[in-house]
Each structure stands twice: as C-alpha cells, then as structure tokens.
Amino acid sequence: MRTRELHEGWTVRAAGGPAPAGIADAEVPAVVPGVVHQALLDAGLIPDPYLDDNEAKLAWIGLVDWSYRTRLVPSEAEFAAERLELAFDGLDTVASITLDGELLAEVANQHRRYRLDVTGRIRPGGSELVVAFRSPVRYANAQSLALGVRPRPYPMPYDAIRKSACSFGWDWGIATYTSGIWRAVRLEAWSTARLAEVRVHAAPEGDGGVVTASVEVDRASDTGLELELEAAGASARVGLPAGERSAEVRVELPSVERWWPVGYGSQPLYDVAVRLYGPHGPLDGTSRRVGFRTLRWDTAPDAAGHPFQLIVNDRPVWVKGANWIPDDALPSRIDRARYERRLRQAVAANLNLVRVWGGGIYESDDFYELCDELGLLSWQDFLFACAAYPEEEPLRSEVAAEAHDNVVRLAHHASLALFTGNNENLWGFEDWDWKRRLEGRSWGAYYYHELFPAVIAELAPHVPYTPGSPFSPDDGRHPNDESSGSTHLWEQWNRRDWASYREHTPRFVAEFGWQGPPVWSTLTRALSDDPLTPESPGMIGHQKAIEGNQKLSVGLVPHYRVPDDMDAWHWAMQLNQANAVSAALDHFRSHAPHTSGAIVWQLNDCWPVTSWAAIDGDEREKPLFFALANAFAPRVVTVQPREGGLVAVLGNDADEEWVGELVFARRDFGGDELAAATVPVSVAARAAVTVPIPVEVAMARDAASELLTAELGSVRGWWFFTEPRDSALDEALLEVEATAVDDGYEVTVTAATLARDVTLLVDKLDPAATIDRGLVTLLPGESVVFRVAGLARVFNAAAFADPRVLRSGNQLVAR
Structure with missing residues (x-):
C-alpha cells in the first residue's frame, strides 16, 4: 500500500449564491483539512467570525456553493498499482466529486468516510479533481420540505442533513454553516x-x-x-x-x-x-x-428503582464527568496539542469521564487516544440531538453507514465506556409536544432501538449501549425518571433557583449546569462594545440562550444583589455559576452510592460566549473550573440539609481508608467558636459516610452572622445559615504577599476577616496567566497560597491585591 496525503495545492472559490463583491470572483488557496472560513480568513477576505457581530455579517457563507479544486498527478509507482483510490476521511457536507468533469460520487454526510476508485481514470499528465459543495443551509431547507418538517428547538432544519447540528447554531454556539474538506484526504495505491x-x-x-x-x-x-x-x-x-x-x-x-x-x-x-x-x-x-479492562453499567432493579452504576474491572466507579462539545466551531482547526491541553485540564479538574454530546461531531482519533492515555473515560453519543429525525431515505442509509464507520473506528479504545443513541430525543418525544406535531411521522425511534443496537451487536458487542440520554432501563418509566437510569436536570437553570437541586436524588445525572460569562480577557478580546454592559450589542450577540441574561439575573438575586458595575456583574455571574454547580455536585455526591455519578454541562466552549462551560473559548479556566476540581476532589467533606437536621457527608474516592477525628465548629463571622463537637470516623475506601451534626452545633443563634465547619484532617466542609445577601458578611480584609519563583509567583493571601470564595482573576494582569486554584474560603487569620504562572512581566503584591483581580464573595455583599 502506498499512501500520499493530498493536502497541498487546493484552491476554493464561490460557485453560486450570494457571495459579496471581491469574494464572488476570487479563487484563493484552500486549507485542507479545513473549511472555507479558514481559506477566506487566510486570504483576508472576511473578518474573524468570533468577534463582535461578525457572525451575522458572515451568515451568507452558508448560502453559497463552494468549489474546491486541485491537480492530481500520480507518480509512476502509483500508476503501476492495480488499484488507485481516493480516500476522504471527512467531507462537510453535501458535495459532488468530479475528475476531469466526470462524476465520481455525490456525498451528503459529514460524519462518514468515503473511498473512490480512480483506477485508470487519471490522465498521464494529471487530472483536475474538484469537490463542489452545495450550500448546507439551502440543502437542509430543501430536504426538510422533502422529508417533512419535524419538531426541533431551533429554526434551521439540522435534523434533515447529516451534518454537525451545532454548526447551525445552539444556545451556546455560533452559526457557522461550514463547508469544506474538513478531514484528511489521501491517494492510496495498492495491488x-x-x-x-x-x-x-x-x-x-x-x-x-x-x-x-x-x-x-x-x-x-x-x-x-x-x-x-x-x-x-x-x-x-x-x-x-x-x-x-x-x-x-x-x-x-x-x-x-x-x-x-x-x-x-x-x-x-x-x-x-x-x-x-x-x-x-x-x-x-x-x-x-x-488496554485490558472489563466495563459494564449495572442497571439491575433495586428497591429504589434502576441504578446506572459504572463498573470497571469489577469495581464501582463514581462518575465525575463533564459534557464535551466541539472545541472550535471550525473543528478542523483542533489539533492533537489542543485536544491534549483540554483533556489535561479535565484531569486537573478531577474528572474521570467526558461525554461527547450528540449535537457535535465524532471527534478525531487523537481525542480518543488521549483519553486512553490519560484514563479519561469517554461516552460517545450518536449524533442526534434535541429533535425528531426522519427515518426515510436518503437519511436512513446514511445513518447506517456512519454508525458502521464510527463504531469500527472507535470500539477498540480502552476509554470508551458507552455508546448512546441520542441526546434528549426520547425525552422530547414524551414531553415536548412532538406526538401531536409529528402526526404519525417517523422521529428516529428505529435508529435508537433497532439500528444502533444491531450495529454494535455485530461490530462491537463489548461496548455498552443505551438508546438515549436521559434514559430509563425500565420501559414502563418516563425516560427522564430520576429513579431509573440517567437524568437531565434543567428546571433549575430555566425556571428555578439552584438551591432546588437538593430536592432531587437521581440515580445518575447526565446533564445539568449553570451559565456564566467567559474570562474577562476573553470577553474584552472578542467584544469592542463601548461601553461594555450586560446588554450591549456584542454581549447580546454572544449570549445565545433564550432569555439568557434574564435567567442569569433571576438566578443571582436569591444569593447576591445584581451589581450595577460591569466588572462586578461579570464576577457575580461567574461566582454564581460556580456556586450553583458546587452545591449540586456536593448534594449529588452526598447521596452516593444511590447517585452513582454526575456529568456537568459543559467542560468547554467553541468560541467566546456566555455559556455553561468551565473552560472558555480562548481555553481559559473560569471559576467554575475550580468548583469542579473542589467538588470532585478525591476526598471531600460537605454539610448537607436532611429531614432530621444538618449532617456531614464524607466522601472518600481513594483506595485507602480515611480515619480520624471529625471536628464540628459553629463560629461567628469574627472567627470565635460558639459551639464544637468531635466525632471519631472511619470512611472505607471508595465509600461515603454520613454523620449527624449535634444540634448545639447545627442550630444557629444568629443565622446572619454564623457559620458551621466540619473538618477531617485538612479537608473542610462549610455551611452558611443564610444566603450571602441576607448575611452580615462584611468587607474582606486581605493581606497579599507575592514571591517570585521559577515559573511565576507564589501569592499568599491572608484574611483578617472571614472571606468567602477568594479567587485571583490573574488574566486581568496578563491574558496568558494561569492559576492553580480558586474559590477558597478563609476564616480570620487563615492563609492560602496561589501559584501563578504565565506572566510576561514582573508584578508586585499590589497588582495581585487590586480588588478587580483579588475577588471574593464579600465584594458582592459589603457596602
């Protein structure tokens, strides 16, 4: 076999549709693998689609037909082979492939590979190879009419085309409507x-x-x-x-x-x-x-319903997960190094699983190889999300082909823990008025309940499968029944306060989350609004959730007042996002093993946007990132409300027993101890223990000015008897020392007063700066050391002490 990549010498031009003057007649060098946006950006013909309101200005790209061409000149050895084939690993999406004007194939699926026989069809002096793409927007609209319009949450009919759904836009995603040779293409000669x-x-x-x-x-x-x-x-x-x-x-x-x-x-x-x-x-x-391991999901019924318990090598694993979306809205720009950066961040946040969500892409081999190497379990959705999908031709055969292709490609990976038929479509069919609107049309059930399990049974019977997420193993239960299988919890973000997460005790949470803006330097790089406000044009353009800013404010006011200052608003929304997810994760973990895991929505972003992500579109870690790291730490102590009062729950996700004295203390905000108790505890490996808190410690005399701590060794859990906005929390008096070290600074912050969720927003000093921790609460007299790296110049302690950099929850309460 002789293999030669065909990545050089391509050009691209508009071949029809509303391309503007200066682009309509231009033929420019094309990036392969890549999409047309990259070629136009490199040629200086379009602005960066991620900045300001350029998304709207560039919507015409999805209405244009684009033609890629190159000269194909095989070598003598390639000509001498018995077979000569073109191998395309990915074409986005609807294209005609011609050689010297002769049609080789018509394709219409971004999610599969193609192999075309060109034996004897290439001229001795070379031939012109053309890949002519049709407008994905116009094609999808036409197919939607031909197949019948079906329910979906967004205007564009992404369900009528086998293309990444989120390329048409999502509630966190830019609409790019990409076209291009987005994965590798090769000439392969063999005999x-x-x-x-x-x-x-x-x-x-x-x-x-x-x-x-x-x-x-x-x-x-x-x-x-x-x-x-x-x-x-x-x-x-x-x-x-x-x-x-x-x-x-x-x-x-x-x-x-x-x-x-x-x-x-x-x-x-x-x-x-x-x-x-x-x-x-x-x-x-x-x-x-x-890698050699056994893996299964235990769904055998028990007294409480049906668990969804991951078991690896005969050991239960408490899943600490996050959902994964394409890491760039132009996904061909994601290389192995970028995947590695992101997945190493996932490990640093104490995750052990990433779920590849069904509205994106089947990621490249690099992604799954890195998951294998890092020990990150991968959960792979088939690419169906939040919509009813036609089961008729031509989609039926395309879906079968892509399922076969990707099961074969991925099934050997040690990290692959689950294939899932879709995201939220079983739930949608039951609850989102689909049945009435479908009027008997197909909606995808054949794929989820027949096709996919048959493909897996034939090609990869060792890989577990569920028809959807959420999903109940009991056919008689609602697919989002929290007592059975996997659950998605979105009422909190959409309609209720995040404290109501504590009303749920699901068996497994596959989606839940809270929004927050990107890191400040990411936000100000992407937007040139003057003034920049929560409702300025760029901010609204980069807020894709329905009533997103309203939900941010409504979700904040039970806990903090909404600040008038933009910088403070930004911090408040980031902190509330982190607090919301922290509270949920602490609660879910406190119910282990009844609750066997939680997968946060979402780990990453694909562009600079206000979203649910822990890592923003410029690869920077938001405060939520540190909330994940704290809540998913191997050992945690949390204080939880139960019917009989407050309890401490000790989670030990380590292989060694955890033994010691659990120390309870009720203090005033000045740090003075008001009541205390000590209980000897022993927590077995990979287990949890619940300890009632004595009433004299658990009952506050003055709820607004008291707190409770529970400590085992160096691990501490906190409980505040009122929300910050209703408390006597005063200004945080913090002393800062900065010591230069080889890779940056050690910044020591010492609290003279109670300080909640102390965090250094170091990107405000240098956009390249990083920090090792965040969201640290300090009692009076306590200190924490932050390690800061990536600073390009020298800073003194005063720079780190700047109140825009050194943040705390106190700043959102104290007057």
Whole structure:
C-alpha cells in the first residue's frame, strides 16, 4: 500500500449564491483539512467570525456553493498499482466529486468516510479533481420540505442533513454553516489486496488477556493471503484462501496489566499490529493501542428503582464527568496539542469521564487516544440531538453507514465506556409536544432501538449501549425518571433557583449546569462594545440562550444583589455559576452510592460566549473550573440539609481508608467558636459516610452572622445559615504577599476577616496567566497560597491585591 496525503495545492472559490463583491470572483488557496472560513480568513477576505457581530455579517457563507479544486498527478509507482483510490476521511457536507468533469460520487454526510476508485481514470499528465459543495443551509431547507418538517428547538432544519447540528447554531454556539474538506484526504495505491476494515478487541482473562482482530479485505486479485496479528511481543497468523474476504486472528498473552480510569489505577496500553501478506510479501498494515479492562453499567432493579452504576474491572466507579462539545466551531482547526491541553485540564479538574454530546461531531482519533492515555473515560453519543429525525431515505442509509464507520473506528479504545443513541430525543418525544406535531411521522425511534443496537451487536458487542440520554432501563418509566437510569436536570437553570437541586436524588445525572460569562480577557478580546454592559450589542450577540441574561439575573438575586458595575456583574455571574454547580455536585455526591455519578454541562466552549462551560473559548479556566476540581476532589467533606437536621457527608474516592477525628465548629463571622463537637470516623475506601451534626452545633443563634465547619484532617466542609445577601458578611480584609519563583509567583493571601470564595482573576494582569486554584474560603487569620504562572512581566503584591483581580464573595455583599 502506498499512501500520499493530498493536502497541498487546493484552491476554493464561490460557485453560486450570494457571495459579496471581491469574494464572488476570487479563487484563493484552500486549507485542507479545513473549511472555507479558514481559506477566506487566510486570504483576508472576511473578518474573524468570533468577534463582535461578525457572525451575522458572515451568515451568507452558508448560502453559497463552494468549489474546491486541485491537480492530481500520480507518480509512476502509483500508476503501476492495480488499484488507485481516493480516500476522504471527512467531507462537510453535501458535495459532488468530479475528475476531469466526470462524476465520481455525490456525498451528503459529514460524519462518514468515503473511498473512490480512480483506477485508470487519471490522465498521464494529471487530472483536475474538484469537490463542489452545495450550500448546507439551502440543502437542509430543501430536504426538510422533502422529508417533512419535524419538531426541533431551533429554526434551521439540522435534523434533515447529516451534518454537525451545532454548526447551525445552539444556545451556546455560533452559526457557522461550514463547508469544506474538513478531514484528511489521501491517494492510496495498492495491488493484490488491502485491509478494508480492522476491528481490534482486547479482553482480560485471568492474569492474562486475549487480543482479537477481525478483518475485512478488498481484493484486486484472487490469491491466497496471510493475516498476522502481533501484540506485546506475541504473534499469530491465519490464512485467507483465494476468494475469502474475512478473517479473524487472536493472540493470547499470559500476563497483562489492567487499564483503569484516572484515579483508580494506571493506564497501561499495548501496541497491536495487524499485517496483510500476499504471495510475494507484505501488502498492508495498521496499528492500534489497546488496554485490558472489563466495563459494564449495572442497571439491575433495586428497591429504589434502576441504578446506572459504572463498573470497571469489577469495581464501582463514581462518575465525575463533564459534557464535551466541539472545541472550535471550525473543528478542523483542533489539533492533537489542543485536544491534549483540554483533556489535561479535565484531569486537573478531577474528572474521570467526558461525554461527547450528540449535537457535535465524532471527534478525531487523537481525542480518543488521549483519553486512553490519560484514563479519561469517554461516552460517545450518536449524533442526534434535541429533535425528531426522519427515518426515510436518503437519511436512513446514511445513518447506517456512519454508525458502521464510527463504531469500527472507535470500539477498540480502552476509554470508551458507552455508546448512546441520542441526546434528549426520547425525552422530547414524551414531553415536548412532538406526538401531536409529528402526526404519525417517523422521529428516529428505529435508529435508537433497532439500528444502533444491531450495529454494535455485530461490530462491537463489548461496548455498552443505551438508546438515549436521559434514559430509563425500565420501559414502563418516563425516560427522564430520576429513579431509573440517567437524568437531565434543567428546571433549575430555566425556571428555578439552584438551591432546588437538593430536592432531587437521581440515580445518575447526565446533564445539568449553570451559565456564566467567559474570562474577562476573553470577553474584552472578542467584544469592542463601548461601553461594555450586560446588554450591549456584542454581549447580546454572544449570549445565545433564550432569555439568557434574564435567567442569569433571576438566578443571582436569591444569593447576591445584581451589581450595577460591569466588572462586578461579570464576577457575580461567574461566582454564581460556580456556586450553583458546587452545591449540586456536593448534594449529588452526598447521596452516593444511590447517585452513582454526575456529568456537568459543559467542560468547554467553541468560541467566546456566555455559556455553561468551565473552560472558555480562548481555553481559559473560569471559576467554575475550580468548583469542579473542589467538588470532585478525591476526598471531600460537605454539610448537607436532611429531614432530621444538618449532617456531614464524607466522601472518600481513594483506595485507602480515611480515619480520624471529625471536628464540628459553629463560629461567628469574627472567627470565635460558639459551639464544637468531635466525632471519631472511619470512611472505607471508595465509600461515603454520613454523620449527624449535634444540634448545639447545627442550630444557629444568629443565622446572619454564623457559620458551621466540619473538618477531617485538612479537608473542610462549610455551611452558611443564610444566603450571602441576607448575611452580615462584611468587607474582606486581605493581606497579599507575592514571591517570585521559577515559573511565576507564589501569592499568599491572608484574611483578617472571614472571606468567602477568594479567587485571583490573574488574566486581568496578563491574558496568558494561569492559576492553580480558586474559590477558597478563609476564616480570620487563615492563609492560602496561589501559584501563578504565565506572566510576561514582573508584578508586585499590589497588582495581585487590586480588588478587580483579588475577588471574593464579600465584594458582592459589603457596602
């Protein structure tokens, strides 16, 4: 097999539609892999779509047909091969592919790969290869009419085209309407035979393991072949007689190490090679990296309903997760280094799972390989989200092809914990008035309940599957019944205060979250509003949620007053976002093992926007990031309200027993102890213990000026008897010292008064600056050391003490 990437020498031009003057007649160098936005940006023909109101100014791009072209000149060796094929790993989305004007294929699916036979069709001097894309907006609209309009939450009919749904815009996402050769394209020359499909599975057996490779071959000649599998130094071969196209080969290994999720053990990976031989030697080969582990989800009914408990290597895992969206709205710009930065941030936030949400993309191989290496479990939705989808042709066959393609591509990964049929479509069918509006039309049930389970059973029976998220394993229950399976909780953000999370005790939470603006330097880079206010034009353009700013304010006022100053408003909304998710996670974790995990919406952003993300579109960590790290820490103490009063819940997500004296103290805001108690405790490994708090400690005399702490060793939980806005919280008196170290500064903050949620917003000193922690509450006399890195120049303590940089909850209460 000879493989040559075809990434150079492409141009792109508008081929029809409302392209403006200066672009309509331009043919510019094209980025491949890439989309047309990148070519136009590189040519200086459009502004950055992420800035100000440029999204609206560039909406015409999705109404234009775009034509990519290059000159294809094979080498002598490529011409001499028995087969010459074009391999496209991704085309976005509806395109005609021609060679010297002769049609090779018409395609209409961003989520699958294509292979086109060009044997004998390329001229000796070279041929012109053209990939002509149709406007995705006009195509989707036409298909929606042809297939029948179906319910969805947004105007554009993303359900009528097999394209990333969020490219048409979402409640956190910019509408880009991309077109382009968005993944790799190659010219592949081969003779005799090639590996057409390789499925590798690693399974532990006792102290050892078995690696199996199931292979399909394409043949150019009918001759005997040999297939070799090599894994961890062991190998095996099987023959493929003339005419045979399928084979399976396995290798048994006497000793292997188990792969574990991060926090539960190491992540040993083993290299696997699959090679194809003909009568005269090697023909083709490929490689995989695998890990040995068992994985299942326990949904067996119990007295409380149906759990949704992840079990890896026969050990229950409490899922600490976040939902993942495409990390850039122009996803071809995401390289391996960027994936690694983001996923390492996930590990730093103490996550052990990322859920790839169904309105985005099947991520690149780099994403899943990094999850394997880092021990981050991956949950992969099939790409259906929040809408009724037609089951008729041409979509029916396209969905089958993309499911086959992506199950084969992803199923060998040790990190892959679950395939899920869709996001919220089972729920939507029940609750969102779909039945009446569909009037008998198909809505996707065939995909979720028949097609996908059949594809997985055939190609990857070792990978668990659920028809949707949320989903109840009990067919008689509502799909979002919190007593059974997975649950999404959105009433808090949409209609209720976040304190009402405590009214729910779900078995597993797959989505919940709270909005907040991006980091200040991200916001001010993206917007040139003067003045910048919560309702200035750029802010509104970068707030995609329905009544988003109103919900931010309504969600803040039970806890803090809405500030008039923009800088303070920004901090208040970021802090409330962090507090909302912290309270929810502390509550959910306090109900382990009844609640077996929580997946926050969302980890990342695809552009600079007010959203639910913990990491904004410029890759910067919001205060929410530190809320996740704190709530998902291996060991936590939280104070929780129960019917009988306040309790302390100790969560020990470590392999060692946690033993010591649990110290309760009720104090006034000046730090003076008013009541105390000590209880000896022992928390088993990977377990939780609930300890009632003595009434003399748990009952405040003056709720507005008292607090409660529960401490085991260096781990402390807090309880405030009133909301900050109703409390006697005064100005935070903080002393700051800054010491230069090799990679930045150690900034010591010492509190002379009670200080809630102390955080350094270091990006205001330098947009490249980072910090190791946030949201630290200090009693009078206590200190915390922040480590700051990435500063390009020297700063003194006064710079870190600037009240716009050194933030606390006190600033939103004290007058």
